[in-house]
Every structure is written in structure tokens, then in C-alpha cells.
Amino acid sequence: MTEQTTETDQHPLRVAIVGSGPSGFYAAGHLLSQAGRPIEVDVFDRLPTPWGLVRGGVAPDHPKIKSVTRVYEKTAAKEGFRFFGNVEVGSDVSHDELASWYDAVIYASGTSGDKKSGIAGEDLPGSLSATEFVGWYNAHPDFRDLDPDLSPKRAVVIGNGNVAIDCARMLTLTHDELAVTDIADHALELLDAAGVEEIVVLGRRGPEQAAFTNPELLELGELADADVIVDPADLEIPDELRQDDLDATARKNVEILREYAERQPSGKRKRIVLRFLTSPVELLGDGKVEQVRLVRNELVRDERGGLRARPTDQEELIEAGLVLRAIGYTGFAIPGVPFNEGTGLIPHDGDGRVVHDGAPVPGLYTAGWIKRGPSGVIGTNKKCAQETVDALLADFAGKESTPPVDTDDVAKILGERVSDLVDYAGWELIDAHEKGLGEPHGRPRVKLTLVDEMVRIAAQQEPAAR
Ligand SMILES: Cc1cc2nc3c(=O)[nH]c(=O)nc-3n(C[C@H](O)[C@H](O)[C@H](O)COP(=O)(O)OP(=O)(O)OC[C@H]3O[C@@H](n4cnc5c(N)ncnc54)[C@H](O)[C@@H]3O)c2cc1C
Ligand SMILES: NC(=O)c1ccc[n+]([C@@H]2O[C@H](COP(=O)([O-])OP(=O)(O)OC[C@H]3O[C@@H](n4cnc5c(N)ncnc54)[C@H](OP(=O)(O)O)[C@@H]3O)[C@@H](O)[C@H]2O)c1
Structure with missing residues (x-):
């Protein structure tokens, strides 16, 4: 007879999310609001800054739209959330590594290529x-x-x-x-x-x-x-x-x-x-x-x-x-992750389970534009990400979490591998710095454009002359 686990002695379900745009954050938010079982979420982004197209797409003269990031900030403040910025999945860390470190991986990497x-x-x-x-x-x-x-x-x-x-x-x-x-x-x-x-x-x-x-x-x-x-x-x-x-x-x-x-x-x-x-x-x-x-x-x-x-x-x-x-727009393939060259998207079963050779790949999911295609406003990604997370939770219902490495190990490996990694506290320093630059000019922020400068600010070092 298999041993029954209770909420308290269960290992947390460990999920990696690739992409910190709206779909990545809505997926993280839905995972971390589950009362039924402990869950830990690590969000990766190739940039040191989160929010995807909310920062890099929404027009500067539409500031109200960008205030949606307050919702994402609440998610980031939840227990079990971590941000690994300036880490590109596919080069700094491979998909196979993520798949071996986590119970599940959600690709919410957007479609940044142009048609x-x-x-x-x-x-x-x-x-x-x-x-x-x-x-x-x-x-x-x-x-x-x-x-x-x-x-x-x-x-x-x-x-x-x-x-x-x-x-x-x-x-x-x-x-x-x-x-x-x-x-x-x-x-x-x-x-x-x-x-x-x-x-x-x-x-x-x-x-x-x-x-x-x-x-x-x-x-x-x-x-x-x-x-x-x-x-x-x-x-x-x-x-x-x-x-x-x-x-x-x-x-x-x-x-x-x-x-x-x-x-x-x-x-x-x-x-x-x-x-x-x-x-x-x-x-x-x-x-x-x-x-x-x-x-x-x-x-x-x-x-x-x-x-x-x-x-x-x-x-x-x-x-x-x-x-x-x-x-x-069109998406980019990430090595090791199924990709449909024709649609430029990650193939899935309709609910966000990534499909390869006609069958869902265990533990692999997708959400947002790379799942549905490059259409829909920010809010559209909420329902989409929730649908994916619901499929993930259904797949893991009653299953023990079994990742071979613990959360500290992941942070240690990444810290050694990516010397200029930016965590959420680092992003908060960048955020405060940009807002500080904007304030005297009545601007919401002055954005940094150099990754090296962002990394220096995140590490609490003095910026180089601008
Ligand atoms: C120009 C433009 C303006 C828009 N303006 C509005 C608007 O005003 N209002 C509105 O409601 N909607 C707007 N939208 C739509 C909205 O931005 C999208 O619906 C939404 O951003 C899609 O979210 P996403 O998370 O799927 O992708 P994205 O927002 O693109 O996020 C994907 C994230 O994944 C990261 N990533 C990609 N590859 C990797 C990798 N290999 N490793 C790690 N990280 C990776 C990227 O850096 C990015 O942060 C606009 C879209 C565009 C293109
Ligand atoms: N303020 C906002 O809320 C805001 C701002 C920006 C973006 N967004 C959202 O982001 C999503 C993406 O926006 P988008 O403008 O990139 O995409 P979109 O809404 O899909 O529009 C793409 C346009 O390109 C045309 N097109 C495609 N291929 C073409 C070709 N070969 N030659 C000429 N025209 C061609 C399409 O015409 P056909 O219809 O003929 O294919 C369509 O008019 C949309 O959902 C949009 O609403 C929202």
C-alpha cells in the first residue's frame, strides 16, 4: 500500500516558469494561490528586468496599462516565489537541466520574432x-x-x-x-x-x-x-x-x-x-x-x-x-522544447500540455503568446495561464514531488554558472534606481538600456557614467 501524504509532510511542488511577462506572472500567481498543497515557483527571464512586453512593448504614452505590474509585484512577494533574471534558457541553462531540477516547467517565453x-x-x-x-x-x-x-x-x-x-x-x-x-x-x-x-x-x-x-x-x-x-x-x-x-x-x-x-x-x-x-x-x-x-x-x-x-x-x-x-510576431525554438516551425509556436493539447509526436510530454507546459500565438491583450493571458496551471495541477494531483535537487542547490548552481544573475531584490534595486532618475523630471522612470549597467545596479555597485 502506498503511504498517504498530508499537506504538511508533502514536499513542495517545484515549478520553473520561463518568461516573466504577463503569462509567466499569471501562471506564477495562480500556482502560488493554491491552498491545497505547498508550491515553489522559480521564474526565469533572459533580461535582468521582468514584465516582458509590459515593459518592452506597451507604448510609453500608455502608463495606466503598465500599472498591471502591481498585480505581478504582489505575486513576487508571495512565499515560494523566486526570480532568476539575466538567465537565458537554452544557453545559460538548458531545458534538460530545468526538466531534471523541477517537477514541471512552463514555457511562457512569448513570440519576440517578427513576421x-x-x-x-x-x-x-x-x-x-x-x-x-x-x-x-x-x-x-x-x-x-x-x-x-x-x-x-x-x-x-x-x-x-x-x-x-x-x-x-x-x-x-x-x-x-x-x-x-x-x-x-x-x-x-x-x-x-x-x-x-x-x-x-x-x-x-x-x-x-x-x-x-x-x-x-x-x-x-x-x-x-x-x-x-x-x-x-x-x-x-x-x-x-x-x-x-x-x-x-x-x-x-x-x-x-x-x-x-x-x-x-x-x-x-x-x-x-x-x-x-x-x-x-x-x-x-x-x-x-x-x-x-x-x-x-x-x-x-x-x-x-x-x-x-x-x-x-x-x-x-x-x-x-x-x-x-x-x-x-513569431516565436523562437528553445533547444530541447518541442516547436512547430510552421506556426512558430510550442505545440500543446489545447490546455497547455506540451505535445511531442502526438502525446503530452510529462511535466512540460506552455502559456501565453508562445502557446496561443501573438494576439490578445495583457488580460487575455490570465485565463490562458490559469488554464495551463489547472492542467498541471490536475496532472500532479495526488502525486509526490520528486525533484532530485533542492531549491538551494538550484540557486547555487545558477549562481556559479551565471555570474551576473539578477534576483528579485536586484530587480527592485534597478526599479528604484530608474524611478529615482525619472523623478526630478516628472517621469515615471528613466529606463536603463545596458544589461551591464543593470547588473551593476542590481549588485548595489555604482553605475558607470551615463
Ligand atoms: C508592441 C506591443 C504593444 C502592446 N501593447 C499592449 C497594450 O497597450 N495593452 C495590452 O493589453 N496589450 C498590449 N500588448 C499585448 C501584450 O503585451 C501581450 O498580450 C503580452 O505581453 C503577452 O505576454 P507573454 O507573457 O506571453 O509574452 P511576453 O510579454 O513577450 O513575455 C515573454 C518573456 O519571456 C522572456 N524570454 C523569452 N525567451 C526566453 C528564454 N529563452 N529564456 C528566458 N526568458 C525568455 C522574454 O524576455 C519576456 O520577458 C502589446 C503587444 C505588443 C507587441
Ligand atoms: N493598446 C493595446 O491594447 C495594444 C497595443 C498593441 C498591441 N496589442 C495587441 O497585441 C496583439 C498583436 O498586435 P499586432 O498589431 O501585432 O497584431 P494583429 O492585431 O494580429 O494585426 C496584424 C495586422 O497585420 C496584417 N498583416 C499580416 N500579415 C500581413 C502581410 N503579409 N501584409 C500586410 N499586412 C499583413 C494583418 O492583416 P490581416 O487581418 O489581413 O491578416 C493585421 O492587420 C493584438 O491582439 C493587439 O490587440 C494591444
């Missing part, structure tokens, strides 16, 4: 992915040296989602609007001196198919320094191609766009031109982007009744020296 458009000239200087541009203005260490050329008068943003709106809006905000945010100092300086006067946002399908959400689209109509321009002809939809099943967001988007189309430009310094049924087919230029060849699309029904864009023979050439591709 390619595949058009000619895509790699010319002056053509940037949203990953790069957004990371640059948000002080992500990987993109601090991007130094984009913002001198051209016209920029083109490809895509009709909220990231496209963020990119377009950021190019129009005034110095006063940006100077009170946590935008990277280097971006504040360059955006201030930018020559961009017109931003053309290209949707390959029609206004009914745009992926914008209403508040973000409405915000474009209220910009201090930019008029929003919509050609009424772009809003004419043939009856046979009208979508009967439009959701409330899409209906409201069309209503907002109609109102924009009726407006007369008020002569503001900049213009955001929203164009629909238009795709770039080629970026041209001598050593850098100078022109974009566009094609007019028509909407056609596909076999499943959906509406897709089909190019017509109407082409035009426009001058533009900056092109930002905001057409979606």
Missing part, C-alpha cells in the same frame, strides 16, 4: 520591423543601438493592428507629450528631431477587417500634432462583400473611420493617412529605402467564406524613406 512580409527590398536599410522599432523606443537592451533614420518626410507602416497604430502614433507625439513618459532617452532625442510629416498606414484588406481596437483607433483622431486622413472611397464596400457577422468592435471601427473620412484636415504639423485594400509589393532605393511600390487589392471570398486580399493590376509608387512592418 516577414517576403516582399523585395524588405531588408534595405530604412525598413524595420515593429519588434525593432518598439524595442528601441522602449529601451529594450537588444535594440538600444538601432539608431533609425527618422529624417525622411514620409513613413509607411504596414499592418492594421494595434501595433501599427502604436508605431504611427509614436511618430507624431510632441516633445512635451513624450518627455513625461518612460520612453528611452535615445528615442526621445531622435523622435524630437524627426523629419517625418506623413505616416501612411497600409491595411491589405478593408476597413471592416482591420484588427484595431476602438480606443486605439479613436486616439488617432485626438492627436495634438497630427490630422488623421481617410479617403471616403476606401470605405465603400460592395454589398456582396459586406460581412454579416461583424463584431461590435469592427462595426464601431467602421463608424469611427466614417467620421474621420468626413473631417477636413485642420492643418496640424503631421498627418496619419489610413489606407485600405493596399499592399506594398516592393521597397526600392539606392542602398536604403526611398520608394514603396504599392498595389491596390480587391477582396475575394476564400473556400471557407472568409475574405482575403487579392492584388489587382493597379500599382503606384510613393516616396518613403522609413518603412515599419507591424504584421505580427
